[in-house]
Amino acid sequence: MIVYFRGMRTRDDDKQTALFEATIKVVNDIGFAASSVSKIAKEAGVSPATLYVYYKNKEDLLVSTYIDIKQDMSRELLVGFDPDGPLRDIFKQVWIQLFEYIAENSSCFHYAEQFANSPYSQLVNTQEIERYFEPLTQVLQHGIDQKIIKNVSFDILKAFIFYPVMMLANPKHCQNFDSSPENIETAFGLAWDAIKF
Amino acid sequence: MIVYFRGMRTRDDDKQTALFEATIKVVNDIGFAASSVSKIAKEAGVSPATLYVYYKNKEDLLVSTYIDIKQDMSRELLVGFDPDGPLRDIFKQVWIQLFEYIAENSSCFHYAEQFANSPYSQLVNTQEIERYFEPLTQVLQHGIDQKIIKNVSFDILKAFIFYPVMMLANPKHCQNFDSSPENIETAFGLAWDAIKF
Amino acid sequence: MIVYFRGMRTRDDDKQTALFEATIKVVNDIGFAASSVSKIAKEAGVSPATLYVYYKNKEDLLVSTYIDIKQDMSRELLVGFDPDGPLRDIFKQVWIQLFEYIAENSSCFHYAEQFANSPYSQLVNTQEIERYFEPLTQVLQHGIDQKIIKNVSFDILKAFIFYPVMMLANPKHCQNFDSSPENIETAFGLAWDAIKF
Amino acid sequence: MIVYFRGMRTRDDDKQTALFEATIKVVNDIGFAASSVSKIAKEAGVSPATLYVYYKNKEDLLVSTYIDIKQDMSRELLVGFDPDGPLRDIFKQVWIQLFEYIAENSSCFHYAEQFANSPYSQLVNTQEIERYFEPLTQVLQHGIDQKIIKNVSFDILKAFIFYPVMMLANPKHCQNFDSSPENIETAFGLAWDAIKF
DNA sequence: GATGAATGAGTGTTCATTCAT
DNA sequence: CATGAATGAACACTCATTCAT
Numbered sequence: 159m160i161v162y163f164r165g166m167r168t169r170d171d172d173k174q175t176a177l178f179e180a181t182i183k184v185v186n187d188i189g190f191a192a193s194s195v196s197k198i199a200k201e202a203g204v205s206p207a208t209l210y211v212y213y214k215n216k217e218d219l220l221v222s223t224y225i226d227i228k229q230d231m232s233r234e235l236l237v238g239f240d241p242d243g244p245l246r247d248i249f250k251q252v253w254i255q256l257f258e259y260i261a262e263n264s265s266c267f268h269y270a271e272q273f274a275n276s277p278y279s280q281l282v283n284t285q286e287i288e289r290y291f292e293p294l295t296q297v298l299q300h301g302i303d304q305k306i307i308k309n310v311s312f313d314i315l316k317a318f319i320f321y322p323v324m325m326l327a328n329p330k331h332c333q334n335f336d337s338s339p340e341n342i343e344t345a346f347g348l349a350w351d352a353i354k355f
Numbered sequence: 356m357i358v359y360f361r362g363m364r365t366r367d368d369d370k371q372t373a374l375f376e377a378t379i380k381v382v383n384d385i386g387f388a389a390s391s392v393s394k395i396a397k398e399a400g401v402s403p404a405t406l407y408v409y410y411k412n413k414e415d416l417l418v419s420t421y422i423d424i425k426q427d428m429s430r431e432l433l434v435g436f437d438p439d440g441p442l443r444d445i446f447k448q449v450w451i452q453l454f455e456y457i458a459e460n461s462s463c464f465h466y467a468e469q470f471a472n473s474p475y476s477q478l479v480n481t482q483e484i485e486r487y488f489e490p491l492t493q494v495l496q497h498g499i500d501q502k503i504i505k506n507v508s509f510d511i512l513k514a515f516i517f518y519p520v521m522m523l524a525n526p527k528h529c530q531n532f533d534s535s536p537e538n539i540e541t542a543f544g545l546a547w548d549a550i551k552f
Numbered sequence: 553m554i555v556y557f558r559g560m561r562t563r564d565d566d567k568q569t570a571l572f573e574a575t576i577k578v579v580n581d582i583g584f585a586a587s588s589v590s591k592i593a594k595e596a597g598v599s600p601a602t603l604y605v606y607y608k609n610k611e612d613l614l615v616s617t618y619i620d621i622k623q624d625m626s627r628e629l630l631v632g633f634d635p636d637g638p639l640r641d642i643f644k645q646v647w648i649q650l651f652e653y654i655a656e657n658s659s660c661f662h663y664a665e666q667f668a669n670s671p672y673s674q675l676v677n678t679q680e681i682e683r684y685f686e687p688l689t690q691v692l693q694h695g696i697d698q699k700i701i702k703n704v705s706f707d708i709l710k711a712f713i714f715y716p717v718m719m720l721a722n723p724k725h726c727q728n729f730d731s732s733p734e735n736i737e738t739a740f741g742l743a744w745d746a747i748k749f
Numbered sequence: 750m751i752v753y754f755r756g757m758r759t760r761d762d763d764k765q766t767a768l769f770e771a772t773i774k775v776v777n778d779i780g781f782a783a784s785s786v787s788k789i790a791k792e793a794g795v796s797p798a799t800l801y802v803y804y805k806n807k808e809d810l811l812v813s814t815y816i817d818i819k820q821d822m823s824r825e826l827l828v829g830f831d832p833d834g835p836l837r838d839i840f841k842q843v844w845i846q847l848f849e850y851i852a853e854n855s856s857c858f859h860y861a862e863q864f865a866n867s868p869y870s871q872l873v874n875t876q877e878i879e880r881y882f883e884p885l886t887q888v889l890q891h892g893i894d895q896k897i898i899k900n901v902s903f904d905i906l907k908a909f910i911f912y913p914v915m916m917l918a919n920p921k922h923c924q925n926f927d928s929s930p931e932n933i934e935t936a937f938g939l940a941w942d943a944i945k946f
Numbered sequence: 947g948a949t950g951a952a953t954g955a956g957t958g959t960t961c962a963t964t965c966a967t
Numbered sequence: 968c969a970t971g972a973a974t975g976a977a978c979a980c981t982c983a984t985t986c987a988t
Contacts, residue, residue, distance in 0.1 A: 170951080349549065726904040
């Protein structure tokens with residue numbers, strides 16, 4: 159066991175955070191294709207070489223950033239999640255929280271979308287990501303068993319519950335959509351009509 | 356020695372087509388970020404310099420390719436479009452044609468998605484693109500007026516009719532979805548339930 | 553068949569030569585380890601990017617340069633080669649020509665030595681290189697058969713005929729050696745005494 | 750917490766040795782060009798910064814390692830050296846010991862060769878190195894005076910006694926040479942024939 | 947003494963684009 | 968029209984070295 163009577167220079171959490179945020183900002187500003195390690199480092203206020211202290215390489219930087227976002231997103235989505243409540247309420251809560259997450263973290267969300275559309279996406283273990291969202295899948299199955307939700311494949315259900323939110327909450331796609339609580343509720347109404355038995 | 360006959364095409368349509376297809380192929384194979392003018396030219400079987408005869412620069416190449424795809428897509432979508440038929444049938448037909456277009460032209464569709472997610476998308480006149488799909492908007496409005504379709508904003512309606520298809524038809528997102536006619540009909544059922552009054 | 557009624561820009565032989573010479577000069581001046589593509593390009597008076605028009609990459613540059621030197625060296629060595637003359641005369645002529653080649657092309661020779669001592673050497677087909685010198689091997693065998701030369705392995709014979717020349721002709725190793733015709737003849741005497749039956 | 754006892758070594762000899770060995774290993778494994786301070790430090794199991802406690806800089810590391818090897822080599826060469834025995838026996842013994850040293854310490858030897866071929870070699874005092882081998886030079890002179898050895902310059906003699914060994918003992922150059930005692934004796938025979946009066 | 951963090955300067959290589967032909 | 972040659976600028980990444988601890 160090594161004990162230091164005088165500590166060495168330690169890794170700087172601020173720098174890690176700065177790099178994380180810079181990655182998202184740069185990618186959102188100029189796009190995945192044009193984002194370079196040097197631009198991200200400059201945005202973070204560190205030397206490009208420093209970036210390699212915190213990340214193995216560009217791929218690691220982009221992939222780690224994506225995974226961190228996805229983890230954070232699933233956490234936000236499932237705040238106050240209660241699998242024993244009424245199904246419609248569960249989904250409404252998740253739906254609204256997803257909407258709010260996207261609206262409030264639009265840059266993170268957009269980064270994740272760009273990442274998922276890039277060839278880097280093949281480098282992440284999709285199953286691991288999906289595990290974050292497993293509680294939702296279980297509730298869906300429960301709804302199907304109780305004949306509350308249509309007995310169609312998960313892919314179809316997800317396509318109607320979550321995909322439209324992503325569009326509506328993203329000002330890039332829906333500039334006209336006014337995200338007042340009423341409008342969000344209205345939109346959820348359509349989602350529920352789609353999947354309910 | 357090349358001899359020019361009268362009426363001979365000076366700009367070679369074959370080359371233009373080759374470049375169009377090469378652009379999509381390369382972008383889909385290696386991603387937006389890694390796609391370079393030289394790789395696209397090589398894939399098309401022409402010199403990088405020749406590419407500049409047909410396109411002003413890289414941006415022009417990418418943007419033009421996107422617009423061409425979108426035009427073609429709207430054309431396919433609206434084949435046999437009859438605004439006077441029953442509303443549900445109209446949408447069903449468009450829905451299925453959209454689905455088939457994506458399934459059959461997945462590389463074009465994927466290119467368009469990557470493009471739309473890139474900052475290049477800011478360079479295209481979105482209104483012009485939307486005009487291609489205007490007949491659909493008119494039918495939507497008609498349905499609302501007749502109380503066949505929910506009286507909510509176009510953005511919400513579109514988010515539930517078209518966005519889910521894009522997810523379902525894209526094998527990258529839905530590997531498990533079996534696109535048999537029955538499944539497609541089932542999925543359309545959810546879309547209709549969502550928007551119908 | 554493509555016929556150009558107006559030619560395109562053609563590859564510049566001067567540039568190729570300049571790159572060849574620059575490679576040798578730089579490597580000899582600062583060593584294999586410190587030699588970089590940019591330094592070689594600068595020495596040749598071209599852009600680093602231009603270098604990649606003529607060579608696939610750094611490895612190709614270094615390996616091609618080595619092979620070119622070796623080919624040239626074997627050509628010089630075998631000038632006036634007559635396998636039917638007296639054995640001692642054959643070897644004396646080759647020995648002297650090797651000596652002169654090394655003395656006159658010391659930079660090429662030194663490059664080749666550095667290359668052979670580098671890990672890049674594993675990338676060249678040694679057999680192909682040795683084929684250049686095959687006439688000598690045949691004469692050696694002939695000498696052994698006729699009991700003019702000691703019946704020992706080729707490796708030993710080569711080690712005593714050619715390796716000492718490389719040392720003597722190389723001013724880096726033998727600063728004191730005066731390469732007058734008499735001294736060269738004397739040195740050859742030792743080589744012949746070593747291998748003669 | 751580290752506690753210093755009285756008389757405790759401050760500079761760690763183990764670390765010095767580890768660095769010496771790591772330098773040779775890394776250079777032999779990946780070549781002079783690719784060898785970096787960090788890789789050597791990692792191989793030695795210390796921090797790059799620690800390396801600078803033992804060596805002034807990279808140059809010092811490489812040069813010191815070379816000198817250490819050369820010293821060790823001369824020591825091995827002259828084991829049991831008796832200037833009063835028969836000349837042929839003296840040289841035979843040295844020759845065989847040189848051969849064995851190279852065969853047994855091929856990595857050290859190869860490092861030394863690479864170093865000698867690099868521009869770093871200009872940084873070492875060659876005369877100091879040669880002094881290690883002075884006993885041999887004296888014996889040579891003695892042989893010349895007694896007309897046992899040809900009266901030619903030292904450079905020529907050395908070129909025929911020692912250079913061929915280096916070639917034969919180096920498997921990189923002579924893969925086919927079987928270093929059995931008989932073969933080594935045979936090879937020495939050629940060396941002796943070359944230099945003997 | 948020993949260390950991981952930090953970095954400016956450099957690496958090999960590819961880029962989008964222009965040029966002469 | 969069509970081309971291969973040519974390049975400055977950028978790329979991802981590693982370097983030898985220093986610094987604070």
